[in-house]
Amino acid sequence: MIKITDLIVKKIIKNEFISIKIIVVLNNKFVGISLMPIESDIIYNNFYIKNIFNSLNLKASMCIKFIKNVIYNNIVGKDPSLQYEIDNLLFLINKKFDNLFFKKIILTVSISIARSYSNYKKIKLHELISELSNNNNNKKPNLILNIFNKNNKNILCNYLDIKNFMLELNSNIFLLENLYYINLIYKKLINKLNKIYNKYLNINNKINSNIILYEINDLIYKSVLYNNNNINIGIDLSASDLYNEHNDFYFLNEKNKVISNCEFIEYIENLLNMYSISYIENSSHKYDWKLSYIQTEIFGNKLKLVGDSIFNNDLFLIEQGIKHNICNSILIKYYNMSTFSEIINICNLVKKYNYKIIISNIFRDIDDLFFIDLALGISSDYIKIGYIYNFNLYKNLILNK
Structure with missing residues (x-):
């Protein structure tokens, strides 16, 4: 016993x-x-x-x-x-x-x-997780990398309408050379944005999301990773921050303009037409399921619409969201859950309905290595990490593999 x-x-x-x-x-x-x-x-x-x-x-x-x-x-x-x-x-x-x-x-x-x-x-922990998830798939996850936050301590742009800018890498993340190219893109991007920020600061103007997206787009087009559509842009709209609950409307800070749901959809459509975006988090207010449903109907076949705050890692909300065709991908913030079993249950539910799974990780929060075991064990589609805190950790993990 x-x-x-x-x-x-x-x-x-x-x-x-x-x-x-x-x-x-x-x-x-x-x-x-x-x-x-x-x-x-x-x-x-x-x-x-x-x-x-x-x-x-x-x-x-x-x-x-x-x-x-x-x-x-x-x-x-x-x-x-x-x-x-x-x-x-x-x-x-x-x-x-x-x-x-x-x-x-x-x-x-x-x-x-x-x-x-x-x-x-x-056995290894990820093998135990595979057993508990009835997972026979050996697929390795791709990578979502947070590269720029509007509250970046070096370039404060907290008036931006887009909260986070990311890179989506659609090739094997366990290849060290891929991280080398991403690192190159990141460093060039920060250097460019610093120069642009100083320029705009001197003329009392503001950096807007389009400037940042243009620079990211330009850099990934020039990257060797762009071949075969291996790299794209991801964004976090954090639409709850753009929403006025008292008056029931969205407000774009950069345009200083109130917009309707239809105009919000047009705003997203314009972004997709202009830039190589394939991943959007929080595209509607967390209680605005009607808009989220419409967005999923329109954009669901074109990109990953990722539910984060709208589901809040709540099993009931995720079940209801899947039932009502809300989003097509779910961000799993395992560090906000209370037990190992709860994590496995939620991941199994999401996989059952063929939603994309993105495992999010925060450095110095809960057991740094667990997110790797979880991602491999359930064969998640992506791992999402923050560049500043996780890049060296991730590099070391790959070297150790």
């Missing part, structure tokens, strides 16, 4: 960063280890910098107490092969405390249980 015999939690301090190492032990022999970086709620500036470490230390102590006093007795002695039952207990704990920080702790413990069980079975 196999059972969880211990749950060990340790505080790791490295270069003034604090992480919690969570170790699940099976039969006093097999272990599953996950790291949970501790993040501070304190603003990172010179005035508060001396308090950051104290804040991290306090949160780490809270984490250790929570695991020892609340979680430990609920999982020790349980059979890890019954992960769904254990996760139900963890889900109830999460519901009782209803705290985002504790939720991340619970998820990290849940992932550690799955990892320990895969070690017991002498």
Whole structure:
């Protein structure tokens, strides 16, 4: 008989960063280890910098107490092969405390249980996920890379109508040369935008989304990756930010203009005609399912319309969205979920209806390597990473492979 015999939690301090190492032990022999970086709620500036470490230390102590006093007795002695039952207990704990920080702790413990069980079975975690998902597909995911955010600390353009600009790479992401070319595009783009920003700043003008899209378009056309349609542009419209809930309309900041739903559709159509865009996130307000449905009918065969805030990783909302033909792709933010089983359930539902799956990852949030296992295990269509934080991590993963 196999059972969880211990749950060990340790505080790791490295270069003034604090992480919690969570170790699940099976039969006093097999272990599953996950790291949970501790993040501070304190603003990172010179005035508060001396308090950051104290804040991290306090949160780490809270984490250790929570695991020892609340979680430990609920999982020790349980059979890890019954992960769904254990996760139900963890889900109830999460519901009782209803705290985002504790939720991340619970998820990290849940992932550690799955990892320990895969070690017991002498298989990799992504192979265990494949078993649980009945997935026999060995397809490797493509890459969505966030390259520019309108709140970029170097080039502040927070009046832009487009929130994020991305590159969609439709070829094997595990080829290091592809990352080399993307890195080249990114560096050239930032250099160009810096020059343009300084130019426009001097004449009291504003950079608009078209300028950025034009530069990205120009760079990818000149890239060797453009052959065979291997690289395209992705954007996050973050339409909820453009929506006025009180007056029920969308507002384009760059044009200083109120637009109707029909005009919003025309706006997207113009972008598609002008630029090599194949991926759009948040193309409508999260409650505007009518517009999202119309957009899916019009653009669904042309590009990936990705549901993010409209579904909010909620199983019920995803089911309803699929039923009403809302979007054709879903962004899975696994780090916002409460258990390993919840992640698998949502991914299985999305796959069942042939929606595209994009696994999103945030650096220094929940177990950096889990997103790779998840993407491979369910054969996701894409992995989405943020350039600044994840590029070197991703490069190292590929080199290690």
